[in-house]
Amino acid sequence: MKVGILGGGQLARMMAQAGIPLGCEFVFLDPKADACAGQLGELVVAEWEDASALDRLSACDRITCDFENVPATVLERLADAGHPVRPAANAFAAAQDRLTEKRLFESLDIEVAPFAPVSGRTDLLDALDRIGYPALLKTRRMGYDGKGQYLLRTPEDLEPAWAELGDHELILEGWVDFDFECAITVVRNAEGEMRCYPLSRTVHADGMLRLAAAPANVDAGLRERAEACGRLLAEHLDYVGCLTLELFVAGDRILGNEFAPRVHNSAHWTIEGAVCSQFENHIRAVCDLPLGATALRAPALMFNWIGAMPSTDALLNVPDLHWHDYGKQSRPGRKVGHATLLAETWPALVPVALELKEDLPQPLDRLLDKLVSI
Amino acid sequence: MKVGILGGGQLARMMAQAGIPLGCEFVFLDPKADACAGQLGELVVAEWEDASALDRLSACDRITCDFENVPATVLERLADAGHPVRPAANAFAAAQDRLTEKRLFESLDIEVAPFAPVSGRTDLLDALDRIGYPALLKTRRMGYDGKGQYLLRTPEDLEPAWAELGDHELILEGWVDFDFECAITVVRNAEGEMRCYPLSRTVHADGMLRLAAAPANVDAGLRERAEACGRLLAEHLDYVGCLTLELFVAGDRILGNEFAPRVHNSAHWTIEGAVCSQFENHIRAVCDLPLGATALRAPALMFNWIGAMPSTDALLNVPDLHWHDYGKQSRPGRKVGHATLLAETWPALVPVALELKEDLPQPLDRLLDKLVSI
Numbered sequence: 059m060k061v062g063i064l065g066g067g068q069l070a071r072m073m074a075q076a077g078i079p080l081g082c083e084f085v086f087l088d089p090k091a092d093a094c095a096g097q098l099g100e101l102v103v104a105e106w107e108d109a110s111a112l113d114r115l116s117a118c119d120r121i122t123c124d125f126e127n128v129p130a131t132v133l134e135r136l137a138d139a140g141h142p143v144r145p146a147a148n149a150f151a152a153a154q155d156r157l158t159e160k161r162l163f164e165s166l167d168i169e170v171a172p173f174a175p176v177s178g179r180t181d182l183l184d185a186l187d188r189i190g191y192p193a194l195l196k197t198r199r200m201g202y203d204g205k206g207q208y209l210l211r212t213p214e215d216l217e218p219a220w221a222e223l224g225d226h227e228l229i230l231e232g233w234v235d236f237d238f239e240c241a242i243t244v245v246r247n248a249e250g251e252m253r254c255y256p257l258s259r260t261v262h263a264d265g266m267l268r269l270a271a272a273p274a275n276v277d278a279g280l281r282e283r284a285e286a287c288g289r290l291l292a293e294h295l296d297y298v299g300c301l302t303l304e305l306f307v308a309g310d311r312i313l314g315n316e317f318a319p320r321v322h323n324s325a326h327w328t329i330e331g332a333v334c335s336q337f338e339n340h341i342r343a344v345c346d347l348p349l350g351a352t353a354l355r356a357p358a359l360m361f362n363w364i365g366a367m368p369s370t371d372a373l374l375n376v377p378d379l380h381w382h383d384y385g386k387q388s389r390p391g392r393k394v395g396h397a398t399l400l401a402e403t404w405p406a407l408v409p410v411a412l413e414l415k416e417d418l419p420q421p422l423d424r425l426l427d428k429l430v431s432i
Numbered sequence: 433m434k435v436g437i438l439g440g441g442q443l444a445r446m447m448a449q450a451g452i453p454l455g456c457e458f459v460f461l462d463p464k465a466d467a468c469a470g471q472l473g474e475l476v477v478a479e480w481e482d483a484s485a486l487d488r489l490s491a492c493d494r495i496t497c498d499f500e501n502v503p504a505t506v507l508e509r510l511a512d513a514g515h516p517v518r519p520a521a522n523a524f525a526a527a528q529d530r531l532t533e534k535r536l537f538e539s540l541d542i543e544v545a546p547f548a549p550v551s552g553r554t555d556l557l558d559a560l561d562r563i564g565y566p567a568l569l570k571t572r573r574m575g576y577d578g579k580g581q582y583l584l585r586t587p588e589d590l591e592p593a594w595a596e597l598g599d600h601e602l603i604l605e606g607w608v609d610f611d612f613e614c615a616i617t618v619v620r621n622a623e624g625e626m627r628c629y630p631l632s633r634t635v636h637a638d639g640m641l642r643l644a645a646a647p648a649n650v651d652a653g654l655r656e657r658a659e660a661c662g663r664l665l666a667e668h669l670d671y672v673g674c675l676t677l678e679l680f681v682a683g684d685r686i687l688g689n690e691f692a693p694r695v696h697n698s699a700h701w702t703i704e705g706a707v708c709s710q711f712e713n714h715i716r717a718v719c720d721l722p723l724g725a726t727a728l729r730a731p732a733l734m735f736n737w738i739g740a741m742p743s744t745d746a747l748l749n750v751p752d753l754h755w756h757d758y759g760k761q762s763r764p765g766r767k768v769g770h771a772t773l774l775a776e777t778w779p780a781l782v783p784v785a786l787e788l789k790e791d792l793p794q795p796l797d798r799l800l801d802k803l804v805s806i
Contacts, residue, residue: 075449078471081741081757081769097452098472333752347744351751355729367455370721377725378707383455395455 059345060085062118064132065125066093066101068384068393069321069337072329073124074098076337080347085118087111094385095124106132116141120344122299126153126318127200144248144298144344149319152295156198156229159316166290168314171306176228179220185230186210192233195219197226207265209233234313236306238428240274241324242288243302245339245349252292253339253352254285255332258324259432260304261425266391267323268425270360272331275404275432276307283312291317300325300340323362327398330380331358356400357407359429361422363395372417373397376410404432433719434459436492438506439499440467440475442758442767443695443711446703447498448472450711454721459492461485468759469498480506490515494718496673500527500692501574518622518672518718523693526669530572530603533690540664542688545680550602553594559604560584566607569593571600581639583607608687610680612802614648615698616662617676619713619723626666627713627726628659629706632698633806634678635799640765641697642799644734646705649778649806650681657686665691674699674714697736701772704754705732730774731781733803735796737769746791747771750784778806 059082063070066088074084074095084099091103104111106129115121121136121143133147152162156173163170174185176195186193191213197206206226208219239262243255257274260267274281288303295301302322304315325336334342334350342349356378366388373379378400386394399414401407408430415423433456437444440462448458448469458473465477478485480503489495495510495517507521526536530547537544548559550569560567565587571580580600582593613636617629631648634641648655662677669675676696680687699710708716708724716723730752740762747753752774760768773788775781782804789797 075452078449078759079754079756080744081755081759083471083759097457342748348748350748353751370454374716374722374724377727380453381455382453385452385455385457 059083059120060118061341061344062087062115062121063095064106064115064121064123064128066090066095067124068094068386068395069124070095071098071384072326072337072382073122073321073341076329076335077341077345080338080341080345082341082345085115087115092387097385112136120144122340122344123150123320126150126320130154145295145301145319146298149295149297149301153317153319154199156196156201156231156316160229160231160314162291162294163314166287166294168287168290168303169311170314171234172232174230176230179224182216182220182228182230189230189232194231194233195223196229196231197223198229199227205265234306234308234315236308236313238307238432239304239315240276240284240307241270241302241304241322242284243300243322243325243328243336244285244288244292244297245300245336245343245352246292246297247343247349248298248346250293251349252289253349254288255325255328255336255352256354257281257284258327259429260324261428263421263425264391266362266364266393268362268364268422269429270324270327271429271432272327272358273354273404280307280310280312287312287314295319299343300336323393323396326382326396327358327360328352329382330398330400331355356402357404359399359407359411361397361399361418362393363397363419364393365390365419367395368417368419373414376414433457433494434492435715435718436461436489436495437469438480438489438495438497438502440464440469441498442468442760442769444469444498445472445758446700446711446756447496447695447715450703450709451715451719454712454715454719456715456719459489461489466761471759486510494518496714496718497524497694500524500694504528519669519675519693520672523669523671523675527691527693528573530570530575530605530690534603534605534688536665536668537688540661540668542661542664542677543685544688545608546606548604550604553598556590556594556602556604563604563606568605568607569597570603570605571597572603573601579639608680608682608689610682610687612681612806613678613689614650614658614681615644615676615678615696616658617674617696617699617702617710618659618662618666618671619674619710619717619726620666620671621717621723622672622720624667625723626663627723628662629699629702629710629726630728631655631658632701633803634698635802637795637799638765640736640738640767642736642738642796643803644698644701645803645806646701646732647728647778654681654684654686661686661688669693673717674710697767697770700756700770701732701734702726703756704772704774705729730776731778733773733781733785735771735773735792736767737771737793738767739764739793741769742791742793747788750788 066086130147130151246252259274261269303317306313328335383395440460504521504525511517620626633648635643677691678689702709757769
């Protein structure tokens with residue numbers, strides 16, 4: 059089966075790595091000539107709306123995405139022309155606008171932080187009156203990895219925030235003083251069958267995911283509520299493929315932060331840590347193959363490599379540490395790879411992880427403490 | 433690191449699948465334009481001795497092989513020109529001639545079945561006098577997957593065997609009435625560090641491997657002797673990469689049958705069943721990266737798909753069954769894919785395997801009984 063992917067980054071690359079053993083071939087559309095998925099299939103270098111590029115994707119049996127900001131209109135056009143686009147444009151439309159997304163969560167009774175749309179300074183002041191400081195001012199569209207956000211701690215932050223973001227459509231969100239963050243990944247097929255992966259704990263810094271661990275070691279009630287939120291969302295969107303919902307946990311509250319209509323960094327650990335990875339299950343769902351088992355194979359801890367790959371000398375010597383170099387050029391703030399450490403139990407994993415501290419790039423060494431105590 | 437592979441079949445394909453996450457890029461040289469590894473790198477279509485094709489391989493940082501019958505002279509020429517060829521030509525020279533191979537085993541005190549070189553009818557009759565019936569008449573060179581062999585059961589088989597094989601250099605081997613077959617895979621790096629994978633049990637039919645299981649469930653003494661044979665061989669050859677030695681077990685005797693200077697079908701189960709697969713460890717050794725752990729992750733049973741891929745409908749529904757479609761056209765006798773079933777214990781694996789019987793192509797359903805009782 060031939061699968062076309064809008065976007066040719068590391069997510070497309072790992073989907074292809076999982077899909078090739080299933081007998082799939084891949085075509086990637088990406089504006090960047092050095093898109094790293096190109097090593098695993100045909101790379102069509104073009105803008106998202108390029109008609110002849112989309113014609114080449116249309117020749118595929120299935121079309122999916124590795125990037126949530128592919129214009130939903132492009133996906134609609136492909137679907138209207140009869141091409142199976144999975145997940146469909148509605149999921150992208152919902153995820154691409156933070157206001158729509160928050161309202162969707164509310165409509166599904168998924169608790170969210172207080173929020174308000176901001177179309178001008180007056181809106182912002184009104185919203186701050188209601189929500190209070192600290193609060194996050196965010197662009198409604200095109201935000202990812204912490205881009206397009208400004209934390210308002212005091213009224214003094216207003217001017218620089220407005221200078222940076224004021225010419226976009228915005229949303230103000232109340233700051234959530236969370237205990238920890240987690241993420242639930244659900245896979246759903248075209249017949250409506252759904253499976254949840256074990257809940258992941260995640261740690262962010264500077265708006266980017268840095269570490270993820272599974273299982274999340276939360277009580278069963280919390281886990282079930284997180285799964286229910288993920289399932290509700292997938293069901294409501296009539297979603298096909300893997301979807302991840304990022305959640306804040308504050309006391310006994312669980313709040314929806316955002317969701318991604320694609321495979322997600324918080325579940326990269328599933329490549330080795332689950333029976334069937336999120337990448338394989340996404341491709342299985344998209345291609346109408348039976349869904350794979352989402353059960354945990356072994357407790358897992360994932361390190362994101364951001365900016366540059368660390369040296370392999372020490373890290374590749376660690377038994378049961380699995381290496382993922384995305385084949386990308388180094389650049390500050392760029393996700394260039396990850397590694398996943400497994401062990402038979404979480405208590406067995408912790409000392410191995412702590413021993414790695416001196417070989418981990420900043421700030422992972424410091425952030426590790428947030429996870430090893432779970 | 434850029435790795436050139438002589439041969440672009442499924443072994444090269446799986447080496448690339450394992451090596452790409454390590455940051456490697458691949459160039460394959462193969463006489464066939466549809467060589468299935470081409471999906472994962474640059475495919476140079478040319479004969480083994482084609483000078484300009486070899487120049488393109490020479491631009492790689494490392495050179496290795498997916499096929500034991502690449503002319504050893506080609507590997508020597510590349511090495512003489514200063515290119516790092518791993519494993520080196522000596523291993524291929526030894527494996528390509530069954531007579532050299534058997535004498536090598538003898539020199540290392542690895543027991544072998546009685547054998548004799550056969551250069552003419554007189555030799556054959558003399559050898560049969562000494563070795564007796566049944567015996568296998570084999571071409572010394574270019575044999576694999578049961579090709580170039582004739583089983584002599586009685587003197588009446590002499591004429592047809594001679595008509596088929598008489599114009600080759602031959603070897604006569606005494607028939608080994610073995611209890612079972614197994615295979616030991618060793619990885620060795622350039623510094624001489626060696627690691628053994630758990631011993632695999634193998635089942636052949638019509639000269640081709642059909643099933644493999646690990647661990648082999650043999651007593652520790654036998655396992656240690658098998659490992660010692662593999663290590664001796666790798667050490668003697670100053671070998672770099674993965675090597676597999678196929679063995680017969682008859683009572684308390686363990687006999688060397690043949691070895692392959694490459695990754696091997698009997699260890700495909702290591703992709704999911706071992707901590708670090710034979711493919712990844714071969715690439716690690718070839719690229720001077722630290723060796724990975726060869727420990728068992730879970731008991732594994734591998735099914736070879738020969739001729740055509742079976743339907744995915746039933747088989748992909750089996751939890752912890754892992755699919756490997758090589759992307760090859762169907763053709764009788766051709767290895768087109770495999771699947772590996774894992775379970776936490778062998779007793780837990782057996783009933784799952786037996787339930788698959790009706791979905792397994794002939795003769796796997798029948799052969800399965802040879803393994804499930806181990």
